[in-house]
Amino acid sequence: MNEKSAYDILYERGFVEQITDEEPIRRLLKDETVTCYIGFDPTAASLHIGSLVPIMSLMHMQRCGHRVIALVGGGTALIGDPSGKTEMRRIMTRDEIDGNAEAIKKQLSQYINFEEGKALLLNNADWLAQLNYVEFLRDIGRCFSVNRMLAAESYKMRLEKGLNFIEFNYMLLQSYDFYYLSKHYDCVLQMGGNDQWGNIVAGIDLTRRLEEKKIYGMTFPLLVTSQGHKMGKTEKGTVWLEAELTSPYDYFQYWINTEDADVGKFLALFSLLPMEEIEESGKLMDSELNMAKAVLAFEATRITHGEDAAVAAWGAAVNNFGLRPVRPDLFPSSTIPRTNATDASAIPTVEKARGELGEGISAFELFHDAGLCKSRGEARRLITQGGAYVNGRQVTVFDEKIGNDDAEDGVIRLRKGKKQHVLIRVV
RNA sequence: GGAGGGGUUCCCGAGUGGUCAAAGGGAGCAGACUGUAAAUCUGCCGGCGAAGCCUACGGAGGUUCAAAUCCUCCCCCCUCCA
Numbered sequence: 128m129n130e131k132s133a134y135d136i137l138y139e140r141g142f143v144e145q146i147t148d149e150e151p152i153r154r155l156l157k158d159e160t161v162t163c164y165i166g167f168d169p170t171a172a173s174l175h176i177g178s179l180v181p182i183m184s185l186m187h188m189q190r191c192g193h194r195v196i197a198l199v200g201g202g203t204a205l206i207g208d209p210s211g212k213t214e215m216r217r218i219m220t221r222d223e224i225d226g227n228a229e230a231i232k233k234q235l236s237q238y239i240n241f242e243e244g245k246a247l248l249l250n251n252a253d254w255l256a257q258l259n260y261v262e263f264l265r266d267i268g269r270c271f272s273v274n275r276m277l278a279a280e281s282y283k284m285r286l287e288k289g290l291n292f293i294e295f296n297y298m299l300l301q302s303y304d305f306y307y308l309s310k311h312y313d314c315v316l317q318m319g320g321n322d323q324w325g326n327i328v329a330g331i332d333l334t335r336r337l338e339e340k341k342i343y344g345m346t347f348p349l350l351v352t353s354q355g356h357k358m359g360k361t362e363k364g365t366v367w368l369e370a371e372l373t374s375p376y377d378y379f380q381y382w383i384n385t386e387d388a389d390v391g392k393f394l395a396l397f398s399l400l401p402m403e404e405i406e407e408s409g410k411l412m413d414s415e416l417n418m419a420k421a422v423l424a425f426e427a428t429r430i431t432h433g434e435d436a437a438v439a440a441w442g443a444a445v446n447n448f449g450l451r452p453v454r455p456d457l458f459p460s461s462t463i464p465r466t467n468a469t470d471a472s473a474i475p476t477v478e479k480a481r482g483e484l485g486e487g488i489s490a491f492e493l494f495h496d497a498g499l500c501k502s503r504g505e506a507r508r509l510i511t512q513g514g515a516y517v518n519g520r521q522v523t524v525f526d527e528k529i530g531n532d533d534a535e536d537g538v539i540r541l542r543k544g545k546k547q548h549v550l551i552r553v554v
Numbered sequence: 555g556g557a558g559g560g561g562u563u564c565c566c567g568a569g570u571g572g573u574c575a576a577a578g579g580g581a582g583c584a585g586a587c588u589g590u591a592a593a594u595c596u597g598c599c600g601g602c603g604a605a606g607c608c609u610a611c612g613g614a615g616g617u618u619c620a621a622a623u624c625c626u627c628c629c630c631c632c633u634c635c636a
Contacts, residue, residue: 289632380590387591414589448590489603505583508598514584526603544583546590 132157133191163316164196169227173369202255279325305330379440382424398426425463439473446471487528516542
């Protein structure tokens, strides 16, 4: 059904930054079923938006019939990848890493079908943790030239600030991973962020020296917004893929706030919509672009949190921001609702006991309790500066009492600034 | 191992006895302008309901009415020498 090869798809959607050999890779992905892998770092209990490009690339590979390996770096996390970092990372304990690795495995299953050998989920701790140091040095270490390693871009930055031996070894371990996967799982392609280029190429060299086997590498662009801001940070911090950490509502809001110049690029990378539809939307100008942003937000939320959560997040956006329906001729493949129906249940809601509100609570306390402000002081400042609203009315006195009388249908609507809404449900 | 230089609030970075909750920049928040965009301008930007108090300048002690600043020991990083 699909004439395009995985390479064509990745290329046209903007996934490809560097590749080791264009022609062979193009052919391979077109004519054969290949096994490819990407490593994920278990340094936190959840992946975040920064991992989404790799995840989406694996989805595309799988949809094209290739076998994908998601490698959780339980072993390499014990070392800490220095690539692209200015500071050494905190060394994590074995338990922390194992716990995170488990959580990440579960998360990846939302995007990739691991049934019946269509995809594999491996943990490199399974082979790295039992390596024998002297043997490793003799078999693997001898294949690495320190001179070449020092020349690698990934170490440059650290050579100025300092790099210690444990981190210097990271490249050997990741190279060994690739070698190991190529040997035991017939993996021929490693993909990763562009900061992984050095590590990937080193793995290719190692495998060639040990096995005389040719394998390949591809890297993705490291995304910053068109304004140069880093991806995945908002007023609430990192945008996680885990619903417990970043709600589908916030996740949707993150995407709908995409800068104009990034909408097309992000639709290609973070939705599965056909490129023709995405290109068509490129004609949208000015505020019409908000329709494309809505579709981006909806599709991205759908992929990560499911259709129902996406619809709910959309409904909340309609309710809070007067988001208008997307024209029917745009993005026909998207399942975004085209109606005006408004289910606002996804708006963040905090419950308060009727009794607690009996005497009325000072506005600044309420904003703090609702989680809109990190401290009471911040809430006071917010009110003083005129950024606090109750039921759409600006609060001007910081200790104005808010009580049961302010509830409309059992709900008090709080708003911080223009964008952040929380409902207080009186129970 | 020796000599020198460093570790400051979310990040970068100034501060070498009181006027320091700590210059400046970035990030962030709010206001104006807008399209839930960007840019720009303005205000805010440790905690506690104010005075004041508490917490904070790598760690532990000490000197002093008073310490981010002085002394001692320790930890970590960088540069040069070995």
